[in-house]
Structure formats: structure tokens, C-alpha cells
Amino acid sequence: MRRLTYIDAIIEGIAEEMRRDPDVFLIGQDIGRFGGSLQGTKGLWEEFGPSRIYEAPIAESAMAGCGIGAALMGLRPMVEISFGEFLPTVMSQLVCHAASIHYGTAGVAHVPLVIRTRVGIGPYRGHPQCYESWFQHVPGLKVVMPYWPADAKGLIKAAIRDENPVLFFEHMFLYRGIRGEVPDGDHLVPIGRADIKRPGRDVTIAATGWMVLKALVAADLLAREGIEAEVVDLRTLAPLDVETLCASVRRTGRLVVVHEAWKVGGIGAEIAATVAEEAFEDLEAPIVRVGTPHVPIPSNETLRKVVIPDTPGIIAAVHQTLGRLSSG
Amino acid sequence: MTESFLDRREHLFYHWFVRLSDYGCNVGVLASFAVDKRPSWGGKPFEMMTPEIHRELYRLMVLSRLVDRACCELSVHWFPSEGEEAVLVGSFYGLRPDDVIAPHYRGPFIAFYMRGAALDRLLASPLGKATSYTRGRAPAHCGPPHFNIIPWVSGDLGPIISIAAGTALACRYKQSDRVTVHTIGEGTTNRGDFHEALTLAGLWKLPVVYVVQNNQYAISLHISEFMPCKEITDRAAGYGMPGVAVDGNDVAAVFETVQEAVARARQGLGPTLIEARTYRLRGHWAGDPAAYRPPEEVEAWRAQDPVVRCQQALLASGALTPEDDKALWAAAEEEVAEALAKAKAAPDLGTPDAGLNEVYA
Numbered sequence: 114m115r116r117l118t119y120i121d122a123i124i125e126g127i128a129e130e131m132r133r134d135p136d137v138f139l140i141g142q143d144i145g146r147f148g149g150s151l152q153g154t155k156g157l158w159e160e161f162g163p164s165r166i167y168e169a170p171i172a173e174s175a176m177a178g179c180g181i182g183a184a185l186m187g188l189r190p191m192v193e194i195s196f197g198e199f200l201p202t203v204m205s206q207l208v209c210h211a212a213s214i215h216y217g218t219a220g221v222a223h224v225p226l227v228i229r230t231r232v233g234i235g236p237y238r239g240h241p242q243c244y245e246s247w248f249q250h251v252p253g254l255k256v257v258m259p260y261w262p263a264d265a266k267g268l269i270k271a272a273i274r275d276e277n278p279v280l281f282f283e284h285m286f287l288y289r290g291i292r293g294e295v296p297d298g299d300h301l302v303p304i305g306r307a308d309i310k311r312p313g314r315d316v317t318i319a320a321t322g323w324m325v326l327k328a329l330v331a332a333d334l335l336a337r338e339g340i341e342a343e344v345v346d347l348r349t350l351a352p353l354d355v356e357t358l359c360a361s362v363r364r365t366g367r368l369v370v371v372h373e374a375w376k377v378g379g380i381g382a383e384i385a386a387t388v389a390e391e392a393f394e395d396l397e398a399p400i401v402r403v404g405t406p407h408v409p410i411p412s413n414e415t416l417r418k419v420v421i422p423d424t425p426g427i428i429a430a431v432h433q434t435l436g437r438l439s440s441g
Numbered sequence: 442m443t444e445s446f447l448d449r450r451e452h453l454f455y456h457w458f459v460r461l462s463d464y465g466c467n468v469g470v471l472a473s474f475a476v477d478k479r480p481s482w483g484g485k486p487f488e489m490m491t492p493e494i495h496r497e498l499y500r501l502m503v504l505s506r507l508v509d510r511a512c513c514e515l516s517v518h519w520f521p522s523e524g525e526e527a528v529l530v531g532s533f534y535g536l537r538p539d540d541v542i543a544p545h546y547r548g549p550f551i552a553f554y555m556r557g558a559a560l561d562r563l564l565a566s567p568l569g570k571a572t573s574y575t576r577g578r579a580p581a582h583c584g585p586p587h588f589n590i591i592p593w594v595s596g597d598l599g600p601i602i603s604i605a606a607g608t609a610l611a612c613r614y615k616q617s618d619r620v621t622v623h624t625i626g627e628g629t630t631n632r633g634d635f636h637e638a639l640t641l642a643g644l645w646k647l648p649v650v651y652v653v654q655n656n657q658y659a660i661s662l663h664i665s666e667f668m669p670c671k672e673i674t675d676r677a678a679g680y681g682m683p684g685v686a687v688d689g690n691d692v693a694a695v696f697e698t699v700q701e702a703v704a705r706a707r708q709g710l711g712p713t714l715i716e717a718r719t720y721r722l723r724g725h726w727a728g729d730p731a732a733y734r735p736p737e738e739v740e741a742w743r744a745q746d747p748v749v750r751c752q753q754a755l756l757a758s759g760a761l762t763p764e765d766d767k768a769l770w771a772a773a774e775e776e777v778a779e780a781l782a783k784a785k786a787a788p789d790l791g792t793p794d795a796g797l798n799e800v801y802a
Contacts (some may be wrong), residue, residue, distance in 0.1 A: 179610055209600065218578075
């Protein structure tokens with residue numbers, strides 16, 4: 114066990130897979146000598162060089178298409194879209210093609226492609242847009258969004274080994290904002306499994322990415338009031354771990370869903386609907402969603418703090434499900 | 442070509458450059474001009490056309506036309522390729538089985554057939570039969586990937602241009618000399634995907650050949666209404682690759698031009714953009730009366746029918762006798778009829794399941 118930052122865990126996972134499998138290679142902007150946006154590929158160029166790392170021009174759609182083509186030929190490309198804000202430029206590639214190729218070819222072809230990208234408000238200010246929900250809507254794509262360093266490493270390794278297109282969302286606040294123990298050896302985390310980060314009996318808080326951290330802080334504060342919240346880290350948005358979610362709700366009877374993406378049409382809507390369908394009888398109160406209000410993400414930092422969900426907002430949502438007035 | 446253009450040409454690694462002067466020109470004369478002016482790539486000399494190859498190209502064009510007419514009868518939504526056979530056949534003939542292809546949506550069946558796909562299973566697609574390669578899950582123009590064909594599972598245009606760059610990248614990555622050949626509509630060259638993909642292909646000198654199947658119409662618009670530059674080949678300069686125009690109704694010229702570009706790509710000399718000028722003799726889809734264009738224009742191009750031109754060339758050279766020709770047509774008709782009967786006899790789609798458990802690999 115070693116304590117690693119979130120980004121060091123991800124880079125270590127990529128490096129291990131590149132050493133293990135010579136067919137793993139990277140395409141992206143500034144991922145070579147520069148070390149990647151936010152130093153997100155630091156050290157890889159020095160070890161693997163230009164034969165494994167393709168420095169790309171600003172042409173995201175072609176980068177993604179190139180990844181699909183290489184994956185069709187049996188390689189395991191990882192295409193880095195520097196920031197999630199640029200994902201709209203690769204929608205045709207991912208939604209119309211990558212997602213449908215396995216089904217459309219009656220199971221003959223498959224696309225073992227990883228799209229790696231950075232999202233969320235962070236210490237670096239730029240590009241906070243969280244577009245992950247768009248992709249969980251599309252059959253054929255897998256969507257991963259880890260919070261804890263060990264999960265980040267295990268999931269990036271699992272994503273590289275997966276036979277399907279996987280979108281891997283890295284939260285920029287978490288990059289060097291947290292440090293955690295990462296198991297030694299070939300540590301893999303299966304895609305499609307949520308993880309209970311804190312057990313509790315009174316309410317389930319299901320969260321993604323950075324919001325898991327905020328939910329954990331909220332849970333500690335709630336514990337002082339005698340409220341024991343169970344925090345479920347979704348880790349994967351598609352396929353969604355309905356089993357873990359519903360089992361938790363059956364234990365607690367209450368559900369709050371938290372994500373940084375817009376509340377309208379976010380993953381919270383899908384989770385709320387699914388839990389209502391699967392575990393309605395076990396709910397003791399209406400489900401509450403916490404997300405960014407329906408407004409374009411403002412540029413100014415102070416304004417952003419007003420719209421992005423925070424710990425007091427999560428506490429207020431928990432109070433709401435428990436029928437209590439919130440001081441926050 | 443002016444002096445300054447020649448300088449620029451050298452600078453942009455133009456090894457050779459041919460172009461037709463205008464639309465509606467005497468394409469036969471210009472085709473011979475193209476052959477005369479074509480210098481060597483500096484690599485392996487291209488194997489010249491033989492009477493055997495020429496006859497086979499002709500047979501494949503005849504087969505393509507018959508298959509296309511059958512498909513038009515099966516579905517008004519079929520995209521007819523009549524008149525464009527020289528590009529369809531010339532672009533994909535003579536490739537190695539391990540080369541990768543991605544034909545344009547208009548007329549791809551003959552390319553799939555040339556790779557080894559069964560005609561009856563291809564015809565099963567417009568018929569909605571369970572024996573089709575995609576089991577009805579993708580558009581009929583989606584080729585079976587078993588034969589190193591890039592599957593086209595969507596109805597959108599453009600992304601395949603960079604997917605073809607990706608298959609070429611993979612072949613380079615594996616240090617093989619396999620080549621990817623992709624045909625695109627001239628209308629699609631306006632998509633951003635074209636710009637991005639050719640930027641990558643040119644920058645990384647990928648072993649890919651892009652053939653623009655220029656039938657002069659993007660559904661209802663004539664090329665003069667949607668292209669800001671004079672020639673499609675003008676665009677190649679921006680991507681650091683040669684741009685070569687060829688008479689797209691001359692199957693021999695298309696074949697030779699593509700093969701030279703393929704040889705160049707195999708040697709690691711990078712991609713080529715080829716513009717094969719042809720004409721869409723029918724509507725955008727089988728049921729389209731194509732009332733948006735003058736009948737005289739259609740008639741002028743029908744006089745340049747690539748199948749007839751090839752037939753006349755073969756008869757004139759003595760490579761084909763009228764009796765051979767008759768037998769060739771009869772055999773092709775029989776082959777299509779047999780495949781059609783077999784396809785029609787196959788079970789319908791929808792039985793037993795929709796493949797919901799084949800969304801993820």
C-alpha cells in the first residue's frame with residue numbers, strides 16, 4: 114500500500130497497462146514533452162516515447178475517429194480529450210459510430226477504445242463543464258467517473274482492458290486535492306460497480322466524482338446531529354449499478370443524489386427514476402436531487418461557487434428527506 | 442499551370458499532378474493526357490493494365506450495375522450507383538485481402554463482393570432478411586468487417602474519414618505495409634471531419650488513399666453550388682498530400698491511379714487525395730425523380746456511361762469478342778438472379794431476438 118494522489122494513481126495505471134500490453138498507445142494534445150494538461154500524462158513520454166504517444170493537432174473528432182479505427186484493428190488506443198468541454202466535438206464519432214459498431218455488426222467487430230477527459234470545477238479554473246450524462250444515455254458506451262485514487266487506478270486499468278468504448282471522466286479538483294492508499298500489484302476495479310464509501314442507516318447519498326468528497330464531509334457533519342448517512346460512490350454511470358443503489362435505499366428508506374452536472378436530465382434523474390421503479394415500496398420520503406441549476410456554467414469563480422452544489426446544499430437535501438428544517 | 446504554382450507544388454511534395462480542365466470536357470482525350478503525364482512515385486513501377494484485368498474490371502462493373510438495379514427494385518430508399526461503376530470497381534480492385542477498405546454508401550456492394558462477401562447475404566440486407574451480415578441492425582451500406590471492411594453503422598457522413606485514418610495508423614503501428622482505401626462523396630468533403638482527418642493523415646503520413654467519388658451532386662445541389670474552390674484536388678495542398686484528378690468514368694484510369702497511390706502508401710510515402718469525376722445517372726434514392734437538374738445534362742453523361750465505354754474499348758482492342766460479351770452479361774445476370782432467389786428464400790428478420798445482449802462486447 115502506498116499513498117498516491119488521484120492523478121499519480123491514474124498515470125501509474127496507464128503506465129502499467131502500457132508496459133503489460135504493447136498494443137496500448139495514446140493519442141492526445143500536449144501529452145508528450147509537455148506532460149499533458151494539468152501534467153496528466155507526466156513521465157509517460159520519457160518512458161514510452163513517440164512510438165507509443167501520438168501528439169495530435171487540435172482535431173478532436175479525427176483523434177477519436179483514429180482511435181475507433183485503431184481499435185477496430187485490435188489495438189487498444191487511449192484518446193485524450195484534454196477537457197470535457199471539448200467532448201461535443203467528438204459526438205458523431207462516439208455516439209453514431211463507436212457505440213453502435215459491436216451491435217451493428219452483429220457482434221463481429223468491437224471497439225476497445227478509452228476516451229480520457231477532465232471535468233469539473235477545480236483549482237485551475239478553466240473548462241469545468243460536466244457532460245457525462247449525455248453519454249450514459251447512449252447504448253454501447255461505458256461511462257466511468259472515479260473519486261478515490263485507488264478506484265481511479267483500478268478503473269483506468271479496467272477501462273483499457275475493456276472490449277468496449279469507455280469514457281473516463283477525471284475530476285480536476287481531485288487531481289492533487291486528495292491522496293489515498295492504493296493497493297500494490299495488479300489492482301483492478303470492475304466497471305459497473307458502485308462502492309459504499311461510508312455506511313449509514315438513515316439516508317443514502319449517491320454521488321459522483323468530487324461530490325462524493327462533499328457528501329462524505331456532509332455525512333460527518335450530519336453525524337453530529339445523530340443522522341447516519343450512507344455515501345454511495347457511483348464510480349460508473351453506465352452501466353449503472355442498480356443493485357447496490359437499491360440495496361442501500363432498502364436499508365435507509367431515503368435517497369439524495371448529488372452531481373456536479375446540471376440537475377435537469379442529469380444522472381440523478383435516471384437514478385431517481387430507476388429507484389422509484391425498483392424500490393418504491395421501500396422509500397419513506399420523496400427522492401431529492403442536488404445538481405447545478407439550469408444555467409450555463411459561469412466563468413467567474415465567485416459566480417461558479419454560487420451554482421455548483423456544496424456541502425450545505427447536500428445537508429439541506431438530507432434534512433428535506435428527513436422532514437427537518439435545515440439551518441443551512 | 443503557372444511557374445509560381447509549380448514552385449508551390451514542389452514545396453508541398455507534389456510528386457505529380459493531373460487535372461481535367463473542366464466538366465463536360467472530352468474526357469477520353471484527357472484520360473490519355475493523364476496517363477502520359479503520370480510520372481513515377483520513385484518506388485516500385487506500377488504493373489500495367491493487362492487484357493485480363495481489363496476484362497475482369499468490366500465484368501465487375503456489369504455485375505455492379507445489375508446488383509444496383511435489383512436493389513433499386515427491392516427498395517425505393519436504395520441509393521443508386523448507376524454511372525459510377527468505374528469508381529466503385531477501379532478503387533477497390535487489385536488490393537490485398539489484408540488491406541482495409543471503406544466504400545462510400547453509394548454502390549458499396551460490388552466492393553464487398555470483391556472482398557469475398559456473399560452476394561445473397563448482401564442482397565438480404567435491403568430485403569430485411571435474417572441472413573444479412575448485420576442482421577438488419579445497421580444500414581445496408583454497412584460492410585461485413587470479416588473482410589477488413591470498416592463497418593458504417595450510422596447514416597451520418599464524415600466520421601469514417603478519420604476512422605480510415607485510424608485503421609491506417611494501426612497498420613503502421615504494427616509495422617505492416619497494409620493500406621486503407623476509402624471512397625467519399627464530394628459533398629462529404631465539406632464536412633469538418635474531412636478537414637480534421639486529412640490533417641492527421643497528412644501530418645502523420647498515414648498509409649491511406651482517399652478517393653472522392655465525385656458524382657457532382659449532393660442530393661439536389663450541383664457541386665458548383667456547394668464548393669468554394671474550383672477543384673476538390675485544390676484542397677489536398679492544405680494537407681501536404683498530392684491531389685490527383687482522374688476521369689471517373691474510365692475504369693482503367695481509376696484503377697491505375699488508385700494503385701499508384703496504394704503503392705506509394707505501402708512504401709510509407711503517405712496519403713493521396715484522388716478525385717474521380719463521374720456522374721450520378723439516377724436520383725439520390727431510387728424513388729427520386731431528380732427533377733432538380735436539366736435532362737440534357739443527364740443525357741450528355743449517359744453518353745459517357747463507364748460500362749459502355751469499357752465495353753467499347755475492349756471490343757475495339759479485341760480483348761473481348763461480341764460473343765464473349767454476350768456470355769459475360771448472361772453469366773452476370775444468372776449470378777444476380779441466383780443470389781436474389783437465395784436471399785428471398787432466407788428467413789425474415791426479427792426472429793428470434795433483437796440482439797439486446799449484443800450491445801456490449
